Amino acid sequence: MRISVQAEAFDPGAEVNAFTATCAEAAAANVGAIVTFSGLVRADDGMQAMEIEHYPGMTERAITEIAETAQRRWSLGDVLVIHRHGRLTAGEVIMMVAAAARHRKDAFEAAEYLMDYLKSRAPFWKKELGPEGADWVAAKDADEDALKRW
Amino acid sequence: MRISVQAEAFDPGAEVNAFTATCAEAAAANVGAIVTFSGLVRADDGMQAMEIEHYPGMTERAITEIAETAQRRWSLGDVLVIHRHGRLTAGEVIMMVAAAARHRKDAFEAAEYLMDYLKSRAPFWKKELGPEGADWVAAKDADEDALKRW
Amino acid sequence: MEVLYFAWVRERIGIPKERVESSAATVNDLIAELKAREPRYEAAFADLSALRVALNQELSEFDAPLAGVREVAFFPPMTGG
């Protein structure tokens, strides 16, 4: 399990390959399915950049707990969570998760679970910086509702 | 949309980065979510290698139709399907799909749809080569049942 | 028409494809003709529930007509992904 909360940009491809290589090793030979999700800054409504604030200390704890719960629930081969904070511009990768399991159903479900909980239970707050000024992104009811399926 | 049926190994990380870069460009600025799936050869029961047979011509047609149906159903930013054939050893990446959409729900659903149809409707056949000899992998009822949700 | 075999169907029949002259009206008729030829065809087509058929590279049914079909392929259920 690797969890990183960082301001720096990361290379999603290099992360995917490192994660896959770990799973392909002898110890993790039981892995047949890897699902990844990455989130990008959309250039909606002329949005130029985004500022992501977080709660140092709690962020890592909250993500670790989410990832550990996923591991218990789906017996995953491995889990990866990377989430950036600070200033990001349109097209940049905000975050990614990866889940490895024996079969695809578990890997898909675990990745969706990680995403649903990261959205609403990890202490990050997005502020959009557009031509009209800055606005905090409002939490969506749909994201809160998404937790009910788990 | 890119579809490749190939004997050669591919670099999942490089594919993820190329796919992400396309989505991050101006034309695809509407993409906020990318889901990828990759399938690995598991070293189950001392399995050493796998031989994947396919139906040249029909394979490309079938995958194109599956990908186009997914694009119509979820209005995806982009779709990628790579599937290898020939001999693969334990730990090797057999195939990957990627789906890009505005929101995560569509990207997850489209990637799962692509996988469910690739499993049972694209003309590939797997033969496992183990210490006891070679065996064709039997299709699973669960994979056929998985199509019913779509 | 061209008849193709894949996976264990190919192994049982012993060849990946062959040219077949036939006036069979449907896939089922063609299968009956092939089974009458030799035991290896009989063995390959013994259980149709374990087989799939594609006509001109499109998945089809065993009662489908063969009019206009240039390529028939027989194979077990697919196991991709």
Next chain:
Amino acid sequence: MEVLYFAWVRERIGIPKERVESSAATVNDLIAELKAREPRYEAAFADLSALRVALNQELSEFDAPLAGVREVAFFPPMTGG
């Protein structure tokens, strides 16, 4: 105890954190004390349904007791991912 503010709560109150001496028994009591201080606190805590609270870096409830709590954080619903 240490009280932290994030996102628009931080902006309304004007500081990211402060040390608060309080004998408030619950989070609700602490909020009442803060609101009584100055209009900017009144503004920040006007609508509790738009706020979340964490005690010692764990999400909690507004009626939770503050005994043993060293760090209280107030913020809007989270928008990660």
